[in-house]
Amino acid sequence: xxxxxxxxxxxxxxxxxxxxxxxxxxxxxxxxxxxxxxxxxxxxxxxxxxxxxxxxxxxxxxxxxxxxxxxxxxxxxxxxxxx
Amino acid sequence: xxxxxxxxxxxxxxxxxxxxxxxxxxxxxxxxxxxxxxxxxxxxxxxxxxxxxxxxxxxxxxxxxxxxxxxxxxxxxxxxxxx
Numbered sequence: 601x602x603x604x605x606x607x608x609x610x611x612x613x614x615x616x617x618x619x620x621x622x623x624x625x626x627x628x629x630x631x632x633x634x635x636x637x638x639x640x641x642x643x644x645x646x647x648x649x650x651x652x653x654x655x656x657x658x659x660x661x662x663x664x665x666x667x668x669x670x671x672x673x674x675x676x677x678x679x680x681x682x683x
Numbered sequence: 684x685x686x687x688x689x690x691x692x693x694x695x696x697x698x699x700x701x702x703x704x705x706x707x708x709x710x711x712x713x714x715x716x717x718x719x720x721x722x723x724x725x726x727x728x729x730x731x732x733x734x735x736x737x738x739x740x741x742x743x744x745x746x747x748x749x750x751x752x753x754x755x756x757x758x759x760x761x762x763x764x765x766x
């Protein structure tokens with residue numbers, strides 16, 4: 601069966617976020633009263649699996665092996681059957 | 684007052700997504716049966732504004748001026764009062 605997964609990967613609190621800092625500086629330069637910008641990434645993908653559990657297990661594994669850095673990233677996963 | 688905004692910026696359908704393509708190739712190489720990976724970006728930020736409407740207007744403007752490319756990006760905005 602086909603499943604759709606949505607994975608959001610963001611920095612753990614306390615880790616420096618250079619992209620967020622740069623974005624904040626640009627927004628402040630444009631006169632927006634902005635504080636603390638955090639940048640995260642979202643991966644949306646389709647995968648084959650025999651069950652919801654297997655799909656979740658695979659996506660969890662993908663995060664650990666490729667999509668997230670366990671030292672500095674947090675991630676959340678949502679998996680649902682694809683329409 | 685302080686508001687918290689969450690902005691998700693992703694490619695419009697039909698635009699090529701090199702980062703998604705590369706991620707897909709890496710996952711397939713690791714033997715995950717993955718199709719079509721789409722990568723989006725999430726900005727979370729805090730800003731000052733006098734009302735919810737003003738906060739939304741400012742965030743909308745930030746997207747048009749800096750965070751999103753109107754030619755190739757879609758974006759969604761959520762604004763709420765910060766705790």
